[in-house]
Amino acid sequence: MSQLGEFELIERYFKRPAQRAVLGVGDDCALLQPRPGTQLAISSDMLVEGRHFLATVDPARLGHKALAVNLSDLAACGATPLAFTLALALPHVDEGWLGPFAHGLLALADAHGCELVGGDTTRGPLNICITVFGEVPVLAGRSQALLRSGARPGDALYVSGTLGDAALALEVLLGRLSAPAAVLDAARLRLEQPSPRVALGQALRGIASAAIDVSDGLLGDLGHILRQSGVGALVDADVASSLVATKSYYTRASGQFDTQPALADWRRWALAGGDDYELLFTAPPSAEAAVAAAALASQTPVTRIGQIEAEPGLRLVDGQGRPLANRYTSFDHFG
Amino acid sequence: MSQLGEFELIERYFKRPAQRAVLGVGDDCALLQPRPGTQLAISSDMLVEGRHFLATVDPARLGHKALAVNLSDLAACGATPLAFTLALALPHVDEGWLGPFAHGLLALADAHGCELVGGDTTRGPLNICITVFGEVPVLAGRSQALLRSGARPGDALYVSGTLGDAALALEVLLGRLSAPAAVLDAARLRLEQPSPRVALGQALRGIASAAIDVSDGLLGDLGHILRQSGVGALVDADVASSLVATKSYYTRASGQFDTQPALADWRRWALAGGDDYELLFTAPPSAEAAVAAAALASQTPVTRIGQIEAEPGLRLVDGQGRPLANRYTSFDHFG
Numbered sequence: 001m002s003q004l005g006e007f008e009l010i011e012r013y014f015k016r017p018a019q020r021a022v023l024g025v026g027d028d029c030a031l032l033q034p035r036p037g038t039q040l041a042i043s044s045d046m047l048v049e050g051r052h053f054l055a056t057v058d059p060a061r062l063g064h065k066a067l068a069v070n071l072s073d074l075a076a077c078g079a080t081p082l083a084f085t086l087a088l089a090l091p092h093v094d095e096g097w098l099g100p101f102a103h104g105l106l107a108l109a110d111a112h113g114c115e116l117v118g119g120d121t122t123r124g125p126l127n128i129c130i131t132v133f134g135e136v137p138v139l140a141g142r143s144q145a146l147l148r149s150g151a152r153p154g155d156a157l158y159v160s161g162t163l164g165d166a167a168l169a170l171e172v173l174l175g176r177l178s179a180p181a182a183v184l185d186a187a188r189l190r191l192e193q194p195s196p197r198v199a200l201g202q203a204l205r206g207i208a209s210a211a212i213d214v215s216d217g218l219l220g221d222l223g224h225i226l227r228q229s230g231v232g233a234l235v236d237a238d239v240a241s242s243l244v245a246t247k248s249y250y251t252r253a254s255g256q257f258d259t260q261p262a263l264a265d266w267r268r269w270a271l272a273g274g275d276d277y278e279l280l281f282t283a284p285p286s287a288e289a290a291v292a293a294a295a296l297a298s299q300t301p302v303t304r305i306g307q308i309e310a311e312p313g314l315r316l317v318d319g320q321g322r323p324l325a326n327r328y329t330s331f332d333h334f335g
Numbered sequence: 336m337s338q339l340g341e342f343e344l345i346e347r348y349f350k351r352p353a354q355r356a357v358l359g360v361g362d363d364c365a366l367l368q369p370r371p372g373t374q375l376a377i378s379s380d381m382l383v384e385g386r387h388f389l390a391t392v393d394p395a396r397l398g399h400k401a402l403a404v405n406l407s408d409l410a411a412c413g414a415t416p417l418a419f420t421l422a423l424a425l426p427h428v429d430e431g432w433l434g435p436f437a438h439g440l441l442a443l444a445d446a447h448g449c450e451l452v453g454g455d456t457t458r459g460p461l462n463i464c465i466t467v468f469g470e471v472p473v474l475a476g477r478s479q480a481l482l483r484s485g486a487r488p489g490d491a492l493y494v495s496g497t498l499g500d501a502a503l504a505l506e507v508l509l510g511r512l513s514a515p516a517a518v519l520d521a522a523r524l525r526l527e528q529p530s531p532r533v534a535l536g537q538a539l540r541g542i543a544s545a546a547i548d549v550s551d552g553l554l555g556d557l558g559h560i561l562r563q564s565g566v567g568a569l570v571d572a573d574v575a576s577s578l579v580a581t582k583s584y585y586t587r588a589s590g591q592f593d594t595q596p597a598l599a600d601w602r603r604w605a606l607a608g609g610d611d612y613e614l615l616f617t618a619p620p621s622a623e624a625a626v627a628a629a630a631l632a633s634q635t636p637v638t639r640i641g642q643i644e645a646e647p648g649l650r651l652v653d654g655q656g657r658p659l660a661n662r663y664t665s666f667d668h669f670g
Contacts, residue, residue: 027483027563028411028547029376031471034369041364042452044466046422048459076363087381087464117377120464124383129422129455129464131379136366148362212363228362 013102030117041134043073049126059097061192063104068196070132072277075201076213078146079134081114089124144205151210151229153310155282158302160200164244166191167273183246194277203294211281217272219328235306238319241270272328282308344456348437365452376469378408384461394432396527398439403531405467407612410536411548413481414469416449424459479540486545486564488645490617493637495535499579501526502608518581529612538629546616552607554663570641573654576605607663617643
C-alpha cells in the first residue's frame with residue numbers, strides 16, 4: 001500500500017495526451033465535439049466484485065472486461081467508439097493492481113480508438129463505473145443506430161460468435177463443475193476477457209432491424225427485443241447450444257473423460273448463461289446476403305438461431321422442431 | 336426488502352419519457368444529438384458512503400447532492416446542462432430509500448433541465464456514479480468553455496456564495512464540535528444539499544479567464560488553477576473566512592454561547608473545508624463590471640478574495656496584508 005494520492009494516481013496510470021477530445025483528463029469537464037451529421041451514443045456500466053467478477057480475477061483482464069462490456073453496448077447500437085470516462089473506487093491504492101488494470105483497460109481502448117477523457121477516483125469498496133461514448137451517423141435525417149424495437153414478423157434471428165463458454169467457466173471457478181484445464185483456460189478467457197463485437201455492429205447499420213448484446217443470457221436479452229418490438233420468436237435450442245465453443249473439445253476427446261456435461265447443461269449455458277457479449281440481432285429475409293457480407297467484413301461468425309413471429313412470446317424447439325419448455329431465467333443483478 | 340428486480344426498479348423509479356435525448360432509458364445506449372456549433376462537456380463523479388456522505392443522510396438530500404456535484408463541474412466549465420446517466424449499486428432494494436432518493440435527484444434534474452438518459456443498477460456496497468453532459472457554444476471556431484488554465488498575472492480572484500459551512504456541519508455531525516441547533520440546520524443544508532452555480536458559470540462565459548468548482552477546499556482547488564495556468568496568487572484569508580455564513584449567527588448572538596469557534600477554525604473551514612460547490616474564478620481587471628453583471632444576472636453573490644500574480648505559489652495574508660503560513664491541505668479521497 002502506497003501513499004499515492006488521488007491526483008498522482010490519475011497522473012501516473014491514466015493520464016495521456018488528449019487526442020480526439022478537445023480537452024482530456026484533468027479539467028472539470030472533458031470536451032467532445034461530435035462531427036456534423038452524427039449522434040452521440042452513450043452507455044454506462046458499473047462492475048462490482050462478486051456480481052460481475054470474482055476477487056481472484058487477473059487485474060489486466062478486469063480492466064479489459066470493464067471497458068469491453070461498455071463497448072459491447074455501443075456495438076449493439078452500431079456505434080463507432082469515441083471516448084470514455086472511468087470512475088473507480090478502490091479499497092486501497094495497490095500499484096501492483098493498478099498497473100495491470102490500467103494496462104488491460106487502455107490496451108482495449110487503443111484497439112478501438114476509444115479515448116479516456118475523464119473520470120473520478122475515490123477510496124471505497126472496489127467499484128468500476130465506465131461511461132462510453134460512440135458516434136452514429138444520421139443519414140437524411142434518419143438515425144442509423146440499431147435499436148431493440150425494430151424486429152418484425154418474418155425477420156431471421158441471428159447471434160454472433162459463440163455462447164455459454166463464460167457460464168461454463170464460472171461454474172468451474174465457483175467449484176460447481178470440474179473440467180479439464182484446457183477447457184477451463186479457453187472458457188475462462190471468454191468470461192474474463194470478452195471481445196465486444198464492435199466491427200460487426202457497425203457493419204450491421206442499415207441491415208439489422210433490431211439488436212442487443214447478450215450480457216444477461218440469450219433468452220433474457222431476446223425478451224427485451226420481443227417486448228420492445230411487440231413480437232414473438234421461435235428459437236432452435238440445439239443450434240444455439242452447438243455454439244458453445246468448449247463443447248467441441250469434449251466431442252473431439254470423446255471417451256477420455258469419466259464425466260462430461262449433459263445436453264441440458266449445454267443448452268442452459270447457451271440459452272441463459274450470460275456474460276457472452278455477443279450480438280443478438282434480427283434482419284428481414286431479403287437481407288440474408290447482406291448479413292453474411294457484414295459477418296465476413298467484420299470477421300465475425302454469425303449463426304441463424306431462429307425467427308421472429310407475430311405471435312407474442314418465446315417458443316423454444318429442439319433440432320427436430322419439437323417444442324421444449326422454456327425454464328430459463330436471465331441473470332438479474334438484484335437476483 | 337422487496338423482490339423488485341433490476342428492470343422493475345428502473346421502470347418504477349427512474350424511467351420517464353425521453354425529452355431532449357433522441358432515445359432514453361431502456362435501450363443499449365442513449366442517443367444525444369448536440370446542436371450544431373456546440374461542444375459537449377462531460378464529467379463523472381462517484382459518491383461512496385463514508386467518503387462523500389454519512390450513512391445517516393436523508394436519501395432525498397443524497398439524490399440531490401449526487402447530481403449537484405456533477406452539475407457543479409458543468410458550472411465550472413460554463414456549460415448548460417443537457418442530460419446525465421446514473422449507475423447505482425445498492426446493498427439491497429429498499430423502496431423506502433429509493434423513492435426519496437429518486438425524488439431528490441429528479442427534482443434537481445428538472446430544475447436544471449437535465450434529463451436522465453440511461454445508466455445501470457446492480458447489487459453491491461452503496462455507490463452512486465453519475466456522468467453528466469452539458470453544452471458549450473463554439474463561437475468563430477473558439478470554444479467558450481471555462482478552463483483551469485487561463486489565469487493571468489493581474490487577474491482578480493473571485494469566489495461565489497459562501498464558504499466553510501459544509502465543513503462546520505461535518506465536524507458537528509462527526510461529534511468533533513458542538514453547535515446550536517439553528518447553526519447546524521443551516522450548515523447541514525450546505526453540506527447535504529449544495530446549490531451548483533450553473534447560472535453563474537454560464538454567465539461567466541467570455542468573462543472569466545479560468546474557473547474551477549470548490550469541492551476539495553478553496554486553496555487546494557485554487558492550486559489546480561495556479562498549476563495549470565503557470566501562475567501564483569495572493570489570497571486574503573480574512574475576506575475568505577468572512578464568507579462562512581454561520582459565522583454571522585455567532586456574531587449576532589454574541590455572548591449567548593460559552594464556547595464558539597476560534598478565528599483559526601473559521602479560516603480553516605473557509606480555506607480548506609471542502610464540499611462548498613462554489614465557483615472559484617479569475618478575470619482580468621477590465622472585466623470587473625462584467626463580473627458584477629454576471630453575478631447580478633445569475634442572482635449569485637460574488638466576492639473578490641485575492642489576485643493572480645506572476646510569481647508561482649500561493650501567498651496567504653490577513654486583512655491587514657500580513658503574511659500567514661499556509662498550513663492547509665485539501666481533501667484527498669485517498670487520504
